[in-house]
Amino acid sequence: MSAHETNVAGMAQIDADLARLGTEFRQWRAANSFRTSDDIPRVERPAGWVPRIDPVSVEERRRELAGFVEQWRATDVSGLPIPDQVDHRLLGSALARVRWELDVLRNWERDAVFLTSQILGPWFDLLLAPPPFGAARQADLVTVLGAVPQAVEQAIANLERAGVATLARVAAAELASIGSRLAGSVSALTAHVDAATATALAAAQPAASAALTRYAQWLEASAGRLGPEVVVGRDAFVWYLRHVALVATEPEELVRAALQEYRRAVAAETISRNRHRAVTDAPLAADVAAEVAAQAAAEAEVRALYEREGLLSQPESLRRYRFAEYPAYLEPIAFLGVTDDLTNERSREGDAVSYVPVPAVELPYFDAANARDPRLGIIHEGAHSQQLALSWGHPRAMRRQYVDSVANEGIAHYNEELMLDAGLFDDAPHSQTIVHNFMRLRALRVVVDVNLATGVFGLDEAIDFFVRLVPMDAPTATEETSYYVATPGLAMAYLVGKLEVKRLLADAVVARGDDFSLREFHDSLWLNGNVPVSLQRWELLGDRGDVDVLDAAGDWAETFPG
Template identity: 90%
Template sequence: MVSIDADLARLGTEFWQWRAANSFRTSDDIPRIERPPGWVPRFDPASIDAQRRELEPFVERWRATDAAALPIPDQVDHRLLGSALARVRWELDVLRNWERDAVFLTSQVLGPWFDLLLAPPFGAERQSDLVSVLGAVPQAVEQAIANLERAGVAALARVAAAELADIGPRLADSVAALAGHVDAATATALAEAQPAASAALTRYARWLEASADRLGPEVVVGREAFVWYLRQVALVAAEPEELVRGALQEYRRAIAAETISRNAHRDAAEAPLAIDVAAEIRAQAEAEEEVRSLYEREGLLSQPDSLRRYRFAAYPAYLAPVAFLGVTDDLTNEQSRELDAVSYVPAPAADLPYFDAANARDPRLGIIHEGAHSQQLALSWGHPRAMRRHYVDSVANEGIAHYNEELMLDAGLFDDAPHSQTTVHNFMRLRALRVVVDVNLATGVFSLDEAIGFFVRLVPMDAPTATEETSYYVATPGLAMSYLVGKLEVKRLLADAVVASGDDFSLREFHNSLWLNGNVPVSLQRWELLGDRGDVDVIDAAGDWAETFPG
């Protein structure tokens, strides 16, 4: 039986309930959470002030806990809660996306509609929520415009305007396509709410186009604030410059490996695109079995029959018109972790975006990343310690998935697919460049346009995907770096665990622990697994997060 400090566990439960009702909507798939019935994001100044006031009692109770007297597992949980509390302050008072970022505000206005569409069938509560969300759009648009009038950033307004092209008819198509999946009363209510919602979103798009040039410049977080984020939210001990140096080294290594792979397989024909979505779905189901078998056969990661599946599905007609609002998958949540995770894929075509194009030729290329998320989250949501079931920061989650890409390559998954080997090396190249973009955006070295051009030129990547990625990262410093930074921390942990255990080391046991604790920053996993406080001591040296807060 796991012994858990009761007061700390109670504080965590109360905080996460509060967070579910108050946190902003995200277009990322990892931190999606179950929301209270009727929930819509609140981003008016009065609601922001209320969040600030309501946060303080949680902070006071957290600081009053004598963490040093607790066992190490409870100390780890205490630090997780401190990281989550610090993130709220970071979002409200440093990033301030709720008043600066038109892309973020589009996500708050219409993103909940997208989220509710991800997991059919649609029960009575979800149908009620769909009506509430659609009905809230006009007022949310007015609030978004008011916020941006006061503090909006021009470059992000232009990106949002482009994303919202023809949004009125697109939303109408989404609502119409949904009618056959809900009851008659809900279909009628949605049809009645849709014209006002479409008109408001069209007005928002036109306002963005007309107003972008008079909005403000991009806001640079700055090195001092970024270091605060690294220490207090991400719980990363490295300096920004160290992260960039490591990323550039990985970038060069990836280019060399990709070039050598491409040369070695220069006479091999490229894998054909799947003939249609149905064929891609069938191929993915077979490939998922292949990946699971490899994990077990090579003793890499346990695959119990109870561990849910990750599968592809065709875009529903009601989702496709609004697919720009988020990652088009449903990884479920803590309450439904036993359900299969689903990733919606478009029809195979020659002009697909970067990741969709890879999946259409070899679905294993998606399984080794998003499929790793599916398994890691399902395992972490079953952790006996409730604090560790909740998302804290993407460095561990994305780091594990990126690490898994290389793990599967090294384990021989793609021995039968030369061009897929090359693509995995290109994935590594992209993840490394993300660190450079992330840190340089945060410190002001890159503008948004320069970051987009950097991706297009050096990955290379199509401009729409580069724009989508970069506009999200410019408003969320620390996310783009998480893939490679987390992967390098995992590999350092692995190497040190091998040395510490010697002949007794087990890859299966190491990975089982890593996936189970996959929401926990690796600096804390290192402390708990190896007794190594090196990273924790660096983080502690940064001081109390509330006293050193840069806002």
């Protein structure tokens, strides 16, 4: 074998080793990651899975993670093509996230809202996919309901040691009447499961309801003696940006850009509102059935616009995004997560479903928008649906899974403005105003998220910021900012990601000149929607600028803030 052939064979072996390591880590992560209330990072779990939140299992994960990190660091991909080097960095980001969750955020022992998610969230997740309920799903329902009492005891033990007072109060409020709400969920599910499962669920429900009620009472009684919010600090937040989110921008730059975007959004919203001041609001849908029917027609309209304007390919095989009425078994526990089923890698061709409440004047922010114009939901959550379905079919397995929210949420937020600019809402003046309001809210979220994480804002300052500038009522502002303290980096993802996409777009237009195609650009962006934009820039344009900044931050394991 010649030297060249030997080198090619060696590179092929490194590539194969990286792919194997990625597959092993993904399987490990599916069994060992915490449950999330977000819809983007959801993964298919092994049969009988329940979250593990005890210190012994956390320590076990630390040891197992160290083994993955050792293999990843030993894999020298410097001689491989850029796409393979991108995959290696994706795996590094996923590994760094585990350390971030276990040892910086430490929500598993600090955050009562997060622990509620671990206790009852798996029940919610199993209810999301529409019927029928197969035998495996029914068996899992029995398992997770039976695990609730022990999970409650572990959550209380964790919070006794390290709990945060504000988050305990938020969790207690969310759990009001939780015992009867869970009983209602179980009762409504009876008609959809077999007799043996119905009997098993009915037997497990009283103990689960009693445990959750005890948890809520303990939170209310104990919150006053728990600890203050824990701010990660600037150094740790920069570590997250460089090694998990793979964002090259400084925190202060993120805030400055967000404030500029906020001012732009306020101006655009005010001008739009003034321009259309004589136009009455669009009417609410008459009922859920009318909203579902309107959304189906609107989804077809959005797809047609993508194709007609040459914006994004819409093959017939690409699944649909649909609204549906809340099932009676899901509605009592809807607070536990985003109430949609975006499916997973194995079922990516099945339609995605988003459950909507009965149209009414007093509805939460996004539900109220959808009840008047369902396109307002389609341009964000529908973009998630398409992006995930496309990414799950990526020929490179490393790119099929969630890495960080900046890319995914950035694409969806970018798509909102894309659809506005492309004329989707030319027939709906107030929807135009609402899209500008979306931009305003998400810009403010960056300011609060980053400033809380870096210690520029205290909790009271962040609450006041929202109350004054959204404007928002104080209880809602308190709840929202408490979440930001516990999950730094999530709220900023929408605008930060959108700005990175727009920078990539502008540079690609200049680089490609007359050969630039919006359709090709968006097709690539959506397909690689799980890949941080800094890495897409490197691959698409050969621009290492952001990557060099990431490299300058050093080895993430050696610079870990802990």
